[in-house]
Amino acid sequence: MPRVGRKLRKWTARILDLPQDVVLDLPRITMIAGLQLTVENHRGVLHFSPQSLRLAMERGELEVTGNDLVIRTIGGEEVFVEGQITGVLLRPK
Amino acid sequence: MKGLWVSNVRGYVQLKLVRGDAEALLNGVTAAGIRPWDIAYARDGALTFRVTVPDFFRLRPLLKRTGCRTRILERRGFPFQMARLSRRKVFAGGLLAFVAALFLLSMLVWDVQVKTEAPIGEEQVLQAARQEGLHPFQWSFLLRDPATIAHGIARRLPEAAWVGVEKSGTRVTITVVKSNKPEVKKPQSPSNLVASTDAVVTRIVAESGRPKVQRNERVRKGEVLISGVIGEDGRTKNVVSKGEVKGLVWHEYKIVSPLARKVETYTGESNERGYFVIGNRALQTSGYKAQTFAASEFRSERRQLHWGSWTLPFGFLKEKEREVSTIEETLTPEQAKEAGLAQARTEVLAAAGRGAVIKAEKLLHEHTENGKVMINILFEVEQSIAVERPIIQMSNIQGE
Structure with missing residues (x-):
């Protein structure tokens, strides 16, 4: 997304009081304790093992760490992870 | 997913x-x-x-x-x-056979129920239904429309006012309502109306038949008042004669009325007893300290316990005993005569039948003797005097 366009969108979101994830295509992470995690607006799986799941995002990376991680469902836009989740780490680029 | x-x-x-x-x-x-x-x-x-x-x-x-x-x-x-099932042919066949059997059996009529009323028997209704093609173990798709069957059954049951056939699943219910027919009057044979006693006719109205007497005419017992034979000589017809004939009839009464009379009165003394009733046995609960009376009258009141619509076998009985004493009253000859006459009037009216009226009364004789008043009285009563008598062939000639 071009720089000017992104700035314009950010400005619109602020003026109209819209949620940022809707306007800017940012990932939205919903977590229920350490059991379930839903990530919307991801950009693909970078790495998956029972201990960690790394997802690409618009800008940067998201790493979910834990034990016995299982991807319950995966689609083009969202991932639903279950297991003992111990950490969620954001690595902005 | x-x-x-x-x-x-x-x-x-x-x-x-x-x-x-x-x-x-x-x-x-x-x-x-x-x-x-x-x-x-x-x-x-x-x-x-x-x-x-x-x-x-x-x-x-x-x-x-x-x-x-x-x-x-x-x-x-x-x-x-x-795919697994297709390898087990017999099992798959059994499965299919079960479904098919269930389907087929559900299309049978398994049960025909009849709701009927007293004069029309269940067997009779079932018989009629069978003739209309409705019986157990019949394919329900072969049955005709329930309304048509009901119509057919109703035609076979002349006593039924309405027949309803209702099919619900494998059960068919036939409801029969009987028709209320008017009571059949038994045919009456041709008859005359004749006089029941000697009398003077005061009123004669013939509904059918020919009046034979007129007002103010004196009739003897058994005389024909309204004849059931109508028509002129040779061309006659016998009918059931109907009508109203009233006449003056004399009744003579001998009355004996005593001058002394016994009257029962309550003295005002009473005992009350209470009982608890179980089944048909009573247990006295109160009223043990009772006075004893020479003569008394009992009156009891029973209250049964109820639970909803059920009558329980428990109840209470209240019994009241009242003392009675007999008082002797002495009457004047006038009072005794009046009492005797009043009794005679009710007796004569009861004997004369409905609609009777005392037209006149005549005191024939009166004398007092041995503490009694003796009266001879004649009542003139207007009453119905017509009595039905069947016409015997012979009376044909008699009537002419």
Whole structure:
């Protein structure tokens, strides 16, 4: 997304009081304790093992760490992870 | 995964990635619009996931492109069960046969119930229904429309006012309502109206038949008042004669009325006893300190316990005993005569029948003797004097 366009969108979101994830295509992470995690607006799986799941995002990376991680469902836009989740780490680029 | 039952219907497989890059496969799969689920690592470190059968076939070119190889671990869902079933022919046949048998048996009429009223027997209704083609173990699709059957049954049961046939599943209920017919009057034989006593006719009205006497005419007992033979000589017809004939009749009465009279009165003294009743046995609960009376009258009142609409076998009985004493009253001859006359009047009116009226009374004789008043009285009563008598063939001639 071009720089000017992104700035314009950010400005619109602020003026109209819209949620940022809707306007800017940012990932939205919903977590229920350490059991379930839903990530919307991801950009693909970078790495998956029972201990960690790394997802690409618009800008940067998201790493979910834990034990016995299982991807319950995966689609083009969202991932639903279950297991003992111990950490969620954001690595902005 | 849209829901387990959808995947079950379409069938799904569990795959194990034997060779190749897991991340590349996952990204490729999601980019191609295939939605795998339950992606996890097995104990041996291999990636396992599930896809529906249609998705599995779309997955194959993708696998070739990414250089992956999978192995099927499990096949689940309806298509696979069907395939398994097709190998067990007898079992599948049994399953089909069961469904078919259930379907066929549900199309039979298993039970015909009859709701009927007293004069029309259940057997009679069933017989009529059988003749209309409605009986147990009959195919229900062979039955005609319930309204038509009901009509047919009603035609076969002349006493029924209404017949209803209701089919619910494998049960057919026939409801029969009887018709209320007017009571049949038994035919009467031709008759005359004759006089029941000697009298003077005061009123004669003939509804059918020919009046033979007139007002103020004196009639003897047994004389024909209204004749049931109508028509002129040779061309006569016998009918049931009807009508109203009233006449003056004399009744003579001898009355003996005593001058002394016994009257029972209450003294005002009474005892009350209470009982508790179980079944038909009573247990006295109160009223033990009772006075004793020479003469008394009892009156009891019973109250039974109820529970809703049920009558319980328990109750209470209240008994009241009242003392009675007899008083002797002395009357004047005038009072005794009046009492005697009043009694005679009610007696004569009761004897004369309905609609009788005392027209006149005449005191014939009166004298007092041995404490009694003796009266001889004649009542003139207007009363109905007509009595029916059947016409015997002989009376044909008599009537003319």
